[in-house]
Amino acid sequence: MSRPRIVIVGAGFAGYRTARTLSRLTRHQADIVLLNPTDYFLYLPLLPQVAAGILEPRRVSVSLSGTLPRVRLVLGEADGIDLDGRTVHYTDPEGGEGTLRYDRLVLAAGSVNKLLPIPGVAEHAHGFRGLPEALYLRDHVTRQVELAAAADDRAECAARCTFVVVGAGYTGTEVAAHGQMYTDAQVRRHPMRTGMRPRWMLLDVAERVLPEMDERLSRTAERVLRQRGVDVRMGTSVKEATHDGVLLTDGTTVDTRTLVWCVGVRPDPLVESLGLPMERGRLLVDPHLQVPGRPELFACGDVAAVPDLTKPGQYTPMTAQHAWRHGKVCAENVAASLGIGGQRRAYRHRDMGFVVDLGGAKAAANPLGVPMSGPAAGAVTRGYHLAAMPGNRVRVAADWLLDAVLPRQAVQLGLVRSWSVPLESASPEVARVPGRPDAGSAGSAGSEGGPGRTEPAERRQGGEPAKARPGEEPAKSQPDGESAKSQPGGEPAKSRPGGEPAKAQPGGEPARKHPGRPGADGASGERHRTSESARPRPAHAPGTSRKAAEPSTAPKPSTGARRSEAPGGTRSSGGTRSSGAPAPTRSAGPPTDPGPEPPPNQPPPGPDIAPGPVKRTDGPAVEGDS
Numbered sequence: 001m002s003r004p005r006i007v008i009v010g011a012g013f014a015g016y017r018t019a020r021t022l023s024r025l026t027r028h029q030a031d032i033v034l035l036n037p038t039d040y041f042l043y044l045p046l047l048p049q050v051a052a053g054i055l056e057p058r059r060v061s062v063s064l065s066g067t068l069p070r071v072r073l074v075l076g077e078a079d080g081i082d083l084d085g086r087t088v089h090y091t092d093p094e095g096g097e098g099t100l101r102y103d104r105l106v107l108a109a110g111s112v113n114k115l116l117p118i119p120g121v122a123e124h125a126h127g128f129r130g131l132p133e134a135l136y137l138r139d140h141v142t143r144q145v146e147l148a149a150a151a152d153d154r155a156e157c158a159a160r161c162t163f164v165v166v167g168a169g170y171t172g173t174e175v176a177a178h179g180q181m182y183t184d185a186q187v188r189r190h191p192m193r194t195g196m197r198p199r200w201m202l203l204d205v206a207e208r209v210l211p212e213m214d215e216r217l218s219r220t221a222e223r224v225l226r227q228r229g230v231d232v233r234m235g236t237s238v239k240e241a242t243h244d245g246v247l248l249t250d251g252t253t254v255d256t257r258t259l260v261w262c263v264g265v266r267p268d269p270l271v272e273s274l275g276l277p278m279e280r281g282r283l284l285v286d287p288h289l290q291v292p293g294r295p296e297l298f299a300c301g302d303v304a305a306v307p308d309l310t311k312p313g314q315y316t317p318m319t320a321q322h323a324w325r326h327g328k329v330c331a332e333n334v335a336a337s338l339g340i341g342g343q344r345r346a347y348r349h350r351d352m353g354f355v356v357d358l359g360g361a362k363a364a365a366n367p368l369g370v371p372m373s374g375p376a377a378g379a380v381t382r383g384y385h386l387a388a389m390p391g392n393r394v395r396v397a398a399d400w401l402l403d404a405v406l407p408r409q410a411v412q413l414g415l416v417r418s419w420s421v422p423l424e425s426a427s428p429e430v431a432r433v434p435g436r437p438d439a440g441s442a443g444s445a446g447s448e449g450g451p452g453r454t455e456p457a458e459r460r461q462g463g464e465p466a467k468a469r470p471g472e473e474p475a476k477s478q479p480d481g482e483s484a485k486s487q488p489g490g491e492p493a494k495s496r497p498g499g500e501p502a503k504a505q506p507g508g509e510p511a512r513k514h515p516g517r518p519g520a521d522g523a524s525g526e527r528h529r530t531s532e533s534a535r536p537r538p539a540h541a542p543g544t545s546r547k548a549a550e551p552s553t554a555p556k557p558s559t560g561a562r563r564s565e566a567p568g569g570t571r572s573s574g575g576t577r578s579s580g581a582p583a584p585t586r587s588a589g590p591p592t593d594p595g596p597e598p599p600p601n602q603p604p605p606g607p608d609i610a611p612g613p614v615k616r617t618d619g620p621a622v623e624g625d626s
Contacts, residue, residue: 004030004338007102009078011036013320014301015108017327023070025335032071037430039064043389051134052178053408055399062391104296104334111265111302120241122424125261132421132431139412145186154194159255161198166238168204172262176202177358180228186410201231217364220373224358261423267303279305287346289330300326309348355381
């Protein structure tokens with residue numbers, strides 16, 4: 001008799017705890033499969049310290065395969081669930097497709113950035129939900145301060161040294177607090193010519209900072225922020241965002257190159273495609289974290305509306321503490337449903353308090369309901385994080401010690417570009433790369449922006465958006481559809497005439513074949529994976545496709561460059577690729593004009609080198625940042 005299979009979708013706080021507990025309870029009596037886009041569990045509360053240069057990225061990344069024995073990891077993103085057939089369809093990081101059969105399914109897909117219908121935000125803001133976004137923000141802030149220090153124009157210096165954070169919750173408050181300390185340290189070592197100091201702004205429509213916490217802790221956090229020079233503006237938000245700045249709701253215009261979006265999160269759109277009862281975007285479950293009428297289906301974490309038994313009529317909030325506790329109860333109930341564990345139990349919790357790290361020795365905390373501030377709160381906060389992390393504790397403590405005695409390294413590596421971390425993404429934990437189909441990026445067909453959404457006309461070939469993000473100069477368009485000149489970090493290299501992208505720089509994808517050259521891409525010998533739009537998809541029951549059910553939350557651009565979106569529409573269907581068509585993408589738009597043929601004296605590219613340089617006809621490149 002074959003062992004039952006348990007499939008867990010997502011490895012956040014809830015999914016990781018579920019997999020770890022099931023691994024201990026089942027003891028080889030069941031096959032446990034964990035489906036996740038990355039091979040690590042991300043400890044989100046310490047992400048602001050990564051952006052501030054205190055912790056290295058791998059310190060907050062816990063290996064899944066190294067800490068989850070007896071759990072099989074499958075790299076991929078779920079994009080369709082057949083409840084009647086008990087299968088999960090997914091797409092792996094290289095565009096390949098697969099299907100997982102299950103006897104028990106645990107949905108713990110987590111959450112994504114919450115968008116509001118504000119013009120320009122989706123194009124010019126960046127979120128803070130994954131490692132790529134934290135690495136981008138660290139590089140971007142470092143670059144802006146360095147460019148401002150070399151600028152003679154006072155207005156340009158002021159704009160580059162102004163950083164706007166929207167959302168005064170846990171994440172936004174910590175980003176502003178750590179960011180102000182980071183930029184002040186940079187300026188102390190390299191003063192600006194104009195004598196300016198970096199300016200951080202924290203905006204929120206709420207009446208106070210940290211509205212979820214006790215009022216005394218909110219006052220403590222706001223006092224620390226103002227003492228450091230953070231411009232805290234409550235009751236104010238962004239009305240419109242542009243490349244050069246933001247317009248606030250009070251009518252003030254702020255020149256800036258940086259807009260960080262921390263207004264909150266929403267459940268992963270995957271659960272909306274199931275056609276099951278929902279509560280404000282979350283899947284309704286009973287106190288045992290089981291979906292009513294579906295004994296094989298469980299949900300926990302941010303995607304589940306779990307009844308709060310301590311507050312009748314309410315649901316547990318979307319916090320890491322609840323997600324972590326959900327995971328343990330969910331695992332025990334899944335094991336009980338298979339006859340492996342003991343009796344199932346309902347989810348009950350007791351509030352243990354909250355902690356907010358404000359950088360240095362400052363923090364705000366209320367452990368067990370006792371309000372604390374200052375160094376004592378800082379010690380409690382860091383002690384709590386060390387105890388809560390499932391791994392890397394010694395490395396994290398070592399980085400904290402080194403940060404206390406050594407100056408931080410203000411170095412930009414340029415590994416993550418602006419266009420690779422769009423705000424509107426169903427997978428903020430994965431950076432976009434050129435030439436790869438990206439199901440979760442903004443503007444791709446079936447992305448979270450809406451059903452059947454098409455790639456905007458402004459986007460470049462290879463996935464690079466043409467619109468500049470805050471802090472980046474707009475790239476000059478190249479003739480015949482050439483992509484922008486490559487920068488370090490994986491952007492496509494400057495194209496050959498005809499619009500074919502050349503081999504990417506370090507971190508990018510292999511070069512596409514020259515027009516007319518047969519064979520697979522490059523000479524690596526890897527099997528070419530057909531993109532999702534070009535491969536027939538298995539039939540799913542109505543309402544089971546993730547991409548077709550993701551709601552449109554981004555504001556419609558005024559330029560009219562995007563095609564109209566029909567709410568409730570279906571996912572754009574893919575067909576077989578014709579022999580002469582360019583490589584398929586998730587865009588439903590027409591293929592790019594291939595342009596003229598290369599000159600006869602231009603040699604074809606070799607298998608391991610990029611095509612040679614082409615004389616530019618549009619003038620020198622514009623210096624800017626990403």
